[in-house]
Amino acid sequence: MTQQQPQTPTDPDAMLAQLRQQVRDGWEKGADFFDQRWGDQGDEFHHGVFAPAAERMLGLEHGARVIEFACGNGAFARRLGRQGMRVLATDLSPALIAHAERRTETIADQAMDVAYQVADATIEREIVNCGGPFDAAVCIMGVMSMPLLRPMFGGAWRILKPRGIFVVVTLHPAFATSGYKFAKSEQDGEPHGLTIERYLSRYVTHGVTNTAQKEPQIYFHRPLGELLADAFAAGLVLDGMEELAAPQQEIEQSRLMWNVLPEIPMAIALRFRRP
Numbered sequence: 001m002t003q004q005q006p007q008t009p010t011d012p013d014a015m016l017a018q019l020r021q022q023v024r025d026g027w028e029k030g031a032d033f034f035d036q037r038w039g040d041q042g043d044e045f046h047h048g049v050f051a052p053a054a055e056r057m058l059g060l061e062h063g064a065r066v067i068e069f070a071c072g073n074g075a076f077a078r079r080l081g082r083q084g085m086r087v088l089a090t091d092l093s094p095a096l097i098a099h100a101e102r103r104t105e106t107i108a109d110q111a112m113d114v115a116y117q118v119a120d121a122t123i124e125r126e127i128v129n130c131g132g133p134f135d136a137a138v139c140i141m142g143v144m145s146m147p148l149l150r151p152m153f154g155g156a157w158r159i160l161k162p163r164g165i166f167v168v169v170t171l172h173p174a175f176a177t178s179g180y181k182f183a184k185s186e187q188d189g190e191p192h193g194l195t196i197e198r199y200l201s202r203y204v205t206h207g208v209t210n211t212a213q214k215e216p217q218i219y220f221h222r223p224l225g226e227l228l229a230d231a232f233a234a235g236l237v238l239d240g241m242e243e244l245a246a247p248q249q250e251i252e253q254s255r256l257m258w259n260v261l262p263e264i265p266m267a268i269a270l271r272f273r274r275p
């Protein structure tokens with residue numbers, strides 16, 4: 001029996017629909033695995049580096065109304081909820097939203113104002129349907145999975161209050177989503193730097209969120225200038241940025257090699273504001 005290769009459509013709308021489906025299928029299939037790996041607070045990258053950076057940049061006051069895009073199993077939503085924020089957390093994957101709800105329902109020690117909704121952040125109307133107005137929006141490690149960013153920035157602009165903040169934390173496009181390889185030392189074979197082979201053009205690639213992951217995710221590389229251009233085109237302005245190194249660990253304990261490269265920022269946190 002011959003196996004049929006899936007047809008690649010040539011019409012741009014059909015291509016986009018196929019990419020959205022591929023992204024959704026990837027997160028849906030891996031949802032139980034991701035939920036287990038991330039646990040209640042996210043992995044060491046999330047709770048050690050990304051979440052604290054997002055929190056610093058959001059600078060929220062108690063009771064602030066926040067929307068999250070690409071919330072996964074809800075680690076950051078619960079973190080904000082425990083601090084008294086009112087959170088609507090959204091994700092493309094119904095299976096991950098179900099994990100987020102289950103993990104949040106089992107927190108009995110305090111009343112939290114955290115709700116979840118399935119929404120595709122590459123479709124502006126799905127964001128606008130989330131209501132608002134919100135004091136702030138946040139997206140942690142989501143943009144690499146999105147074939148389009150303009151709808152998320154446009155949607156955020158429409159549901160944020162004037163002066164509202166949108167913090168995006170993502171893999172650093174110059175280092176961690178561009179065509180890179182870890183450069184290993186000839187003496188001991190340990191990574192001591194990176195070789196970057198491509199950066200300026202957009203492309204689709206595959207990667208893992210941790211080394212135990214069997215099936216890689218589809219990722220979309222775009223250079224930093226293009227990411228920012230989509231936000232600026234939506235009317236947002238950039239007013240803060242931090243470059244973030246991985247949490248440091250000895251090589252034996254390191255889950256991804258980034259942990260032993262403290263001088264190379266694997267992630268970037270960007271703060272946009274709606275004027």
Ligand SMILES: C[S@@+](CC[C@H](N)C(=O)[O-])C[C@H]1O[C@@H](n2cnc3c(N)ncnc32)[C@H](O)[C@@H]1O
Nearest residue numbers: 027070071072091092093120121122140141145
């Ligand atoms: C690496 S995980 C990050 C999850 C969470 N923010 C965290 O930091 O633990 C990426 C998440 O993006 C979600 N995602 C991917 N594409 C999306 C889209 N178009 N709209 C909303 N969520 C999306 C996935 O379902 C997944 O939960």
